[in-house]
Amino acid sequence: MTETKEKLNLKESLAYIFFRNPVLVLGLVIGQLAAGDTNLQNGAALSVTYFFIVVPVLVFASVIGKKLPEWLRPMCYALVSAVMLIPAYFVCGTFSATIYDSMGIYPALLAVSTVPIVYSSKFAEKQNPVTALMNGVCLAIGFALTAIILGAAREFFGSGSLWGIKIAEAAFPAVKLPFWGFILLGFMAAIANLIKDLIKKPEEAPAGGEEKA
Amino acid sequence: MKENLMFQNAPHVRQSESVVTMMWDVVLALLPVYLMSFFYHGPRSLVLGFCGVVSCTVFSLFGSIVLREKPVPDLTPAITGLIIPLLMPADIPYFVIIAACAVAILVVKVPFGGTGNNLFNPAAVGFASVAICWPEKVFSYPVTMQSIEVFGETTVQKVQSPAYSLALGAVPDYEVLDMLLGSAPGPMGATNILVLVACGIFLIVRKAVNWVSPVSFLASYAVLCVSFPRIGGSAFDALCYELFSGMLIFGAFFMLTEPVTSPKRDFGKLMAGVATGVAVFLFRYFGEFEMGFASALILMNVFSPLFDEACEGVLHVYRHRDSLIRSFKAENQRRKAEKAEKAAAEPVVRVIKKNEQAEKAAAEELSDAALPNDSESFEKQEEVPEENAVSAEDEDIVRQEEPETEEIDLSAENEKSEEEEAVQ
Amino acid sequence: MTYIFQFFTMMLTAVFAENLIFTRALGTSWMFYLVKRPKEVVKYTLLLICVTTLSGLIGYPIRGLVYDHEYRHFLVPMVYIGVMALVYIAVYFFIKKVFPNEFENIGMNLGVAVFNCAALGGLLVPAGERLDLISTLGYGIGMGLGFGIAVVVMGYGITRLEYCRVPKIFRGVPIALIYLGLLSLAFYGLIGHQLPT
Numbered sequence: 001m002t003e004t005k006e007k008l009n010l011k012e013s014l015a016y017i018f019f020r021n022p023v024l025v026l027g028l029v030i031g032q033l034a035a036g037d038t039n040l041q042n043g044a045a046l047s048v049t050y051f052f053i054v055v056p057v058l059v060f061a062s063v064i065g066k067k068l069p070e071w072l073r074p075m076c077y078a079l080v081s082a083v084m085l086i087p088a089y090f091v092c093g094t095f096s097a098t099i100y101d102s103m104g105i106y107p108a109l110l111a112v113s114t115v116p117i118v119y120s121s122k123f124a125e126k127q128n129p130v131t132a133l134m135n136g137v138c139l140a141i142g143f144a145l146t147a148i149i150l151g152a153a154r155e156f157f158g159s160g161s162l163w164g165i166k167i168a169e170a171a172f173p174a175v176k177l178p179f180w181g182f183i184l185l186g187f188m189a190a191i192a193n194l195i196k197d198l199i200k201k202p203e204e205a206p207a208g209g210e211e212k213a
Numbered sequence: 214m215k216e217n218l219m220f221q222n223a224p225h226v227r228q229s230e231s232v233v234t235m236m237w238d239v240v241l242a243l244l245p246v247y248l249m250s251f252f253y254h255g256p257r258s259l260v261l262g263f264c265g266v267v268s269c270t271v272f273s274l275f276g277s278i279v280l281r282e283k284p285v286p287d288l289t290p291a292i293t294g295l296i297i298p299l300l301m302p303a304d305i306p307y308f309v310i311i312a313a314c315a316v317a318i319l320v321v322k323v324p325f326g327g328t329g330n331n332l333f334n335p336a337a338v339g340f341a342s343v344a345i346c347w348p349e350k351v352f353s354y355p356v357t358m359q360s361i362e363v364f365g366e367t368t369v370q371k372v373q374s375p376a377y378s379l380a381l382g383a384v385p386d387y388e389v390l391d392m393l394l395g396s397a398p399g400p401m402g403a404t405n406i407l408v409l410v411a412c413g414i415f416l417i418v419r420k421a422v423n424w425v426s427p428v429s430f431l432a433s434y435a436v437l438c439v440s441f442p443r444i445g446g447s448a449f450d451a452l453c454y455e456l457f458s459g460m461l462i463f464g465a466f467f468m469l470t471e472p473v474t475s476p477k478r479d480f481g482k483l484m485a486g487v488a489t490g491v492a493v494f495l496f497r498y499f500g501e502f503e504m505g506f507a508s509a510l511i512l513m514n515v516f517s518p519l520f521d522e523a524c525e526g527v528l529h530v531y532r533h534r535d536s537l538i539r540s541f542k543a544e545n546q547r548r549k550a551e552k553a554e555k556a557a558a559e560p561v562v563r564v565i566k567k568n569e570q571a572e573k574a575a576a577e578e579l580s581d582a583a584l585p586n587d588s589e590s591f592e593k594q595e596e597v598p599e600e601n602a603v604s605a606e607d608e609d610i611v612r613q614e615e616p617e618t619e620e621i622d623l624s625a626e627n628e629k630s631e632e633e634e635a636v637q
Numbered sequence: 638m639t640y641i642f643q644f645f646t647m648m649l650t651a652v653f654a655e656n657l658i659f660t661r662a663l664g665t666s667w668m669f670y671l672v673k674r675p676k677e678v679v680k681y682t683l684l685l686i687c688v689t690t691l692s693g694l695i696g697y698p699i700r701g702l703v704y705d706h707e708y709r710h711f712l713v714p715m716v717y718i719g720v721m722a723l724v725y726i727a728v729y730f731f732i733k734k735v736f737p738n739e740f741e742n743i744g745m746n747l748g749v750a751v752f753n754c755a756a757l758g759g760l761l762v763p764a765g766e767r768l769d770l771i772s773t774l775g776y777g778i779g780m781g782l783g784f785g786i787a788v789v790v791m792g793y794g795i796t797r798l799e800y801c802r803v804p805k806i807f808r809g810v811p812i813a814l815i816y817l818g819l820l821s822l823a824f825y826g827l828i829g830h831q832l833p834t
Contacts, residue, residue: 508826
């Protein structure tokens with residue numbers, strides 16, 4: 001196990017914000033967004049939770065992942081991310097006391113989503129800690145972008161408010177149901193593809209939507 | 214030659230009829246329904262229909278502009294726009310119609326590739342989505358024979374439909390004849406049973422739709438309703454109330470038969486019709502919603518090619534039963550002969566799992582055992598393992614111990630390699 | 638007899654009315670992974686059922702301790718992930734000893750098969766609704782079955798999408814999501830507009 005770890009490649013890390021967005025391009029963490037992200041506050045809370053889970057787990061994986069036996073690693077990552085729910089809970093409590101009540105089980109499910117369990121053992125273990133940290137931050141930012149846009153759109157159309165402040169009449173209450181979450185995410189992904197087509201140079205290889213794991 | 218052939222989903226063009234004439238037939242058959250609802254509810258129904266057509270057409274144009282495709286003159290969005298208002302009460306606000314049309318065109322049709330590619334019935338999905346969103350608006354119906362204001366607030370008296378009282382287990386307080394003529398409250402276009410049946414017969418005669426799926430659907434639903442009636446009274450009354458309430462008849466002729474999403478073969482259509490009938494029955498009896506038909510139709514659209522495939526399989530067996538039986542017998546005989554041959558040769562075969570360690574141990578064991586026969590060589594007949602190690606079956610490695618039997622094995626191997634070459 | 642009835646009612650509820658994928662939207666990425674590997678669906682569905690039932694059994698007595706705690710929002714998932722870790726170890730050694738060939742095929746995927754949103758959701762939902770033991774078991778089994786059915790239905794849909802002329806920007810993730818959304822819309826006809834939380 002003397003292979004050299006991947007060096008930091010800023011361009012690749014930054015790609016996780018948009019070109020390889022974890023939700024819209026890679027197709028991960030869809031369920032939690034579709035069902036749990038029904039307003040802006042929920043989106044923010046999910047983003048904070050995701051940040052607190054993904055960054056430590058990826059750093060953990062890159063620092064001591066290789067030292068554990070292979071079969072124990074997913075378990076360890078799951079346990080670490082479960083522990084990281086604690087700080088996430090207290091940070092989210094600062095902007096809304098009942099936020100975790102209103103979201104039910106969905107923030108907890110982020111702890112066993114694909115990035116902490118699979119991505120960490122497939123990629124992060126081979127990267128040096130700085131790369132892993134950078135990748136984690138960019139993944140969390142990409143997730144947060146999607147979650148906040150989706151949450152804002154659903155809150156605005158569903159109940160006519162933003163961050164709990166009423167600004168318009170409720171137009172289309174059903175957008176808070178999970179199936180509208182799926183459909184809206186699908187359209188957001190299509191728009192992301194459209195923007196990518198518009199600004200991408202032809203020589204770059206397409207990021208591809210088939211890399212779900 | 215093959216390059217000239219293009220894959221295209223139904224509707225297919227045949228003889229003097231074309232897709233366009235089929236679509237015009239459907240439009241023509243929908244007009245009497247609109248006239249009847251004009252008679253019962255006043256001019257608002259016509260304005261609703263106009264609104265539906267315009268918004269569907271505009272949305273499909275919008276879709277083709279965003280996707281930078283050349284807009285094709287196409288009647289199907291207009292038909293969707295005509296069908297959607299007919300499923301709703303006559304005093305429905307206009308924005309509900311526009312929302313339903315937006316969902317039907319922008320979510321169901323455009324992303325999947327437009328006409329001929331939609332996997333779900335657009336009208337059913339549009340209706341189901343607005344019904345989930347505004348159930349109190351979609352499922353309370355105005356009483357008939359009262360003209361409704363075209364614009365502004367409607368002041369008409371609203372009641373629940375017979376389908377709702379059936380779901381509660383009560384006998385609807387309308388005569389069967391009322392329901393036949395359409396004076397019972399209900400969706401704008403789905404109450405005039407006689408007119409609907411006449412339109413359906415017109416479509417069938419014009420061959421715009423196939424008779425198999427509506428008939429099988431209604432028959433299977435009727436059988437289920439008579440077997441498990443929800444209300445007391447005679448079976449005939451129960452049957453009439455069940456069939457004439459909601460949008461079953463309308464859906465059977467205008468939505469179930471949509472050429473793109475229904476199966477292509479008659480036998481498949483029959484199976485799909487029966488399955489839809491069962492699904493509608495279950496959704497109506499156990500679901501908490503009145504829109505059993507739309508949900509059941511969406512669910513059945515998922516499986517419609519499956520019905521085609523199943524029917525293909527059944528028909529294949531039926532048509533070629535003689536030759537299949539013959540080939541089966543021949544195969545059996547061949548196997549018996551092979552067995553006899555093998556038994557005569559009496560090979561000693563050892564089966565070793567692909568597990569590496571076991572393989573190594575077994576190899577050592579074998580070589581120990583084979584020490585007296587020095588000339589022998591072991592050939593591994595091993596397939597290249599797949600990258601993901603997907604296949605769950607064990608790949609067995611067969612080795613021959615005695616030199617005489619090698620011929621059989623080699624011949625088998627040769628055959629295999631020849632086949633592979635042929636494939637390549 | 639009432640227990641058996643309760644068990645099956647709960648199971649059917651979990652399979653159809655509260656389907657893991659279509660109405661609760663859990664475990665979608667794991668589903669998208671399995672959709673491409675139709676041969677493995679049965680195996681992993683069985684594994685999922687094992688995990689949900691076993692963890693539900695072990696977690697049931699512990700649940701009472703943490704459930705009314707002030708910090709239940711992170712204590713309950715932590716406890717259940719801990720229970721899943723125990724089950725993971727047990728399943729790992731069980732498969733290694735009893736099905737060594739299967740073990741080679743499953744290999745690293747075992748971790749993903751145990752620690753995914755579908756399994757954790759199948760534990761947290763009955764815990765959140767405070768179902769009793771029989772219902773918890775029925776719900777766990779039903780959740781696993783519903784997941785398997787959802788994977789099959791979705792996989793069938795994905796193969797159909799290949800025959801559509803899907804516009805370029807919708808190919809891949811977007812069209813799969815829209816398809817999933819429409820399927821889940823159809824399931825909503827069953828449960829009505831009351832959203833189970």
